[in-house]
Amino acid sequence: xxxxxxxxxxxxxxxxxxxNHLLQADQTIQLCQSCADxxxxxxxxxxxxxxxxxxxxxxxxxxxxxxxxxxxxxLLEIRKNSQLGCADCYDKMGNSLETDLRRFHKRSSHExxxxxxxxxxxRQRQIxxxxxxxxxxxxxxxxxxxxxxxxxxxxxxxx
Amino acid sequence: MSSLPDHFTNSPLPWLNSxxxxxxxxxxxxxxxxxxxxxxxxxxxxxxxxxxxxxxxVQNALxxxxxxxFPYSFALxxxxxxxxxxxxxxxLLPANFxxxxxxxxxxYCSNDESISCLTNSEDHFKVSISGKDNCLNEISQKVQQLDxxxxxxxxxxxxxxxxxxxxxxxxxxxxxxxxxxxxxxGLELNGQLxxxxxxxxxxxxxxxxxxxxxxxxxxxxxxISNQRTLGYTPEQTTRSLQExxxxxxxxxxxxxxxxxxxxxxKILDYIGRPYGRLLYxxxxxxxxxxxxLLLLRTGVQLKVLQNLDIDDINQLITDTMNAHLNYHQLxxxxxxxxxxxxxxxxxxxxxx
Ligand SMILES: [Zn+2]
Numbered sequence: 001x002x003x004x005x006x007x008x009x010x011x012x013x014x015x016x017x018x019x020n021h022l023l024q025a026d027q028t029i030q031l032c033q034s035c036a037d038x039x040x041x042x043x044x045x046x047x048x049x050x051x052x053x054x055x056x057x058x059x060x061x062x063x064x065x066x067x068x069x070x071x072x073x074x075l076l077e078i079r080k081n082s083q084l085g086c087a088d089c090y091d092k093m094g095n096s097l098e099t100d101l102r103r104f105h106k107r108s109s110h111e112x113x114x115x116x117x118x119x120x121x122x123r124q125r126q127i128x129x130x131x132x133x134x135x136x137x138x139x140x141x142x143x144x145x146x147x148x149x150x151x152x153x154x155x156x157x158x159x
Numbered sequence: 160m161s162s163l164p165d166h167f168t169n170s171p172l173p174w175l176n177s178x179x180x181x182x183x184x185x186x187x188x189x190x191x192x193x194x195x196x197x198x199x200x201x202x203x204x205x206x207x208x209x210x211x212x213x214x215x216x217v218q219n220a221l222x223x224x225x226x227x228x229f230p231y232s233f234a235l236x237x238x239x240x241x242x243x244x245x246x247x248x249x250x251l252l253p254a255n256f257x258x259x260x261x262x263x264x265x266x267y268c269s270n271d272e273s274i275s276c277l278t279n280s281e282d283h284f285k286v287s288i289s290g291k292d293n294c295l296n297e298i299s300q301k302v303q304q305l306d307x308x309x310x311x312x313x314x315x316x317x318x319x320x321x322x323x324x325x326x327x328x329x330x331x332x333x334x335x336x337x338x339x340x341x342x343x344x345g346l347e348l349n350g351q352l353x354x355x356x357x358x359x360x361x362x363x364x365x366x367x368x369x370x371x372x373x374x375x376x377x378x379x380x381x382x383i384s385n386q387r388t389l390g391y392t393p394e395q396t397t398r399s400l401q402e403x404x405x406x407x408x409x410x411x412x413x414x415x416x417x418x419x420x421x422x423x424x425k426i427l428d429y430i431g432r433p434y435g436r437l438l439y440x441x442x443x444x445x446x447x448x449x450x451x452l453l454l455l456r457t458g459v460q461l462k463v464l465q466n467l468d469i470d471d472i473n474q475l476i477t478d479t480m481n482a483h484l485n486y487h488q489l490x491x492x493x494x495x496x497x498x499x500x501x502x503x504x505x506x507x508x509x510x511x
Contacts, residue, residue: 071204078328083281085204087195087316087324090331101321101328106363107390110322110332 004032005058014043018051029054059096068092127156163242164231166272167249168486171473173272174250174340175456176291178469183292183460184408186340186380189250190298190397191287192306193325193334195316201326202261202279210263210279217278220312221267228274228305229267235260241489244482250289251275274305282326282334284315293404299337299397322389332389337400340369341407344379344457345414348425355407363387364403369453376450379457383407415461430458437505442498445481448505452476455509467509475508 002012012030019026029051036042041050067074073085075093079100084090090097102108130153137146171177174187195201196216199209221229235243235256246252251272256264259280267276277285286305288298316324322332330336346352359366369380383403385396418426433451437443456472458464477483479501488500 071200073204081203082328083203083326084201084324084328085326086200087197087318090318090321090324097328101331101389104329105332105387105389105391107387109320110389111320 002030004035005030006035006054006061007032014041016046016051018055027055029058056099059099066093066096123156123159127153130156162238163233163245163486166270168245168483171470171477172249172480173289173291175473175476177473178292178460184341184343184411185293185404186342187289187291188293188295188298188337188339189287189289190295190302190335190337190393191285192302192393193282193285193323193330193336194306195283195324195326197314197316199283202259202281202283203326207262210261213283214263214265214278216313217276217284218265220309221276223312224308228269229276230270231266231268233266233268235264235266236262241482241485245480245486248480248482252277253280256280274301282330293339295337295339295397295401295404299393303393329386330388333391333393333396335388335391335393335396336384337393337397338382338384339400339404340380340382341404341411342379342457342460343381343407343411344426344429344461345411345418347377347379348418348429349414351410351414355410359383359403359407362399362403364400370446370450376446378450378453380453419461426461426463430454430461430463434458434464434509437502438510440502440505442496443479443502443505444498445479445501448479448501449476452479452505471508475505479504 001010002015003010004012009032011032013033014031014036016029016031017026018029031041031054039050039054041054068085068089069092070088071085073089075096078084078089078093078097084093098108130149134146134149134153137143137149174189176183176186196213199205199213202210202213205213233242233246235252238246243252243256246266247254247256249272251266251268253259256277261279263279265276265278267278269275273289275287277287286302286309288302288305290298318324323334325331325334343352343355346355356366363386364383365386366381366383368377369382370376370378383400385391385400388396433454437448437451437455452472452475455464455467456469456476459467459469459472478487484497484501484504488497
């Protein structure tokens with residue numbers, strides 16, 4: 001038998017494979033029937049948002065045991081008192097704290113330089129334009145040009 | 160016996176402006192920056208020695224400011240409860256100071272009370288600047304300049320990713336909190352206030368009644384302040400508050416004009432009732448009295464009460480605030496209940 005990642009009972013019978021973009025890796029989630037039912041998830045019917053919120057829940061559960069080695073504040077305490085213990089807590093609490101911060105501020109980092117945002121937007125726009133051009137090249141059967149465009153898109157997407 | 164300078168106990172509350180102008184919607188505004196020292200845990204986790212060390216560092220930095228800004232400094236632990244309550248009524252101490260203060264909490268204050276610093280409270284350091292009417296841009300720039308000056312002598316906890324690190328996750332990033340006190344009597348009376356509150360919240364602004372007991376005495380003075388600090392510069396936050404404020408002001412002005420045109424009796428009744436209650440009461444209780452006096456003040460601004468002067472009302476509101484009144488009545492009028500003294504003070508002004 002497998003342990004349920006949410007309630008830790010040993011009756012998990014649902015396994016979900018998902019690609020975690022943050023960790024850049026595939027992740028397996030195990031749920032028992034009642035935890036899955038409570039969240040409206042069934043193997044036949046599951047939406048990406050549902051799975052993502054389960055991942056957040058699991059991260060939160062794991063995170064609550066995370067302790068700052070400098071001041072020994074735990075994530076659970078931070079959530080309870082709305083107070084961090086020291087500057088190091090910020091780096092220690094990782095993704096779970098960032099989820100909270102995004103909920104409070106709609107942003108999860110102070111690297112808010114408009115230049116960075118617009119660079120990214122500029123790249124996105126370039127990619128969209130190139131994709132259109134790629135479609136045209138393909139429909140014109142100009143595969144040499146299409147290959148170059150495809151490489152350009154790949155390069156931009158990697159940035 | 161008194162431990163606070165006279166100015167703090169006698170002059171009108173600094174957050175009440177004295178414009179008797181029917182367009183006067185903004186009473187006052189305040190901008191603050193919260194900061195922590197590098198290498199010392201935040202006050203809630205710091206040891207007594209660490210708090211003392213932090214306090215000395217901040218004190219040294221403040222003393223190096225040219226020209227000197229803070230002629231007054233108070234160790235909160237040395238003040239009486241009454242003194243601290245009085246400072247809190249003047250908004251020089253935050254309402255929640257009790258849950259955060261410790262032996263090393265100090266308040267520094269400029270001559271006119273407009274610039275103040277609080278050390279070892281929720282964070283190691285918080286500097287605030289306030290001003291009457293709408294002076295958002297001015298105080299927001301001033302508080303940043305002051306922090307910049309202080310940073311010449313001190314290193315704040317800062318990370319490239321999260322900006323300035325604060326004890327509360329709700330303040331991290333800029334550490335910047337900016338607020339305005341606004342009189343929204345028109346929106347309130349026309350039943351439009353809930354819409355405004357919802358819109359503000361959705362846009363990332365808190366809007367709360369000034370009154371502590373806002374269930375029983377909602378009042379018509381509200382404080383608007385920013386919820387979001389992470390990923391926003393003080394300039395961005397100030398600019399969006401200015402924009403929000405100009406929208407709210409134009410809505411409020413429209414509602415006031417509509418009221419005056421369609422149903423002036425609504426305003427007369429709204430102001431007349433508290434006037435009558437204050438005139439005929441014998442025991443005036445603090446929360447209720449503040450609520451009613453603020454309505455009278457609105458009446459003066461809307462030119463409904465022509466015989467009263469805004470400065471007199473401001474002084475009366477100040478003198479009848481709980482801590483202010485107790486401060487001056489301590490030991491005198493022993494035979495009278497404080498509620499009776501308050502009531503008599505009010506009638507002495509409004510029954511003329
Ligand atoms: Zn810590």
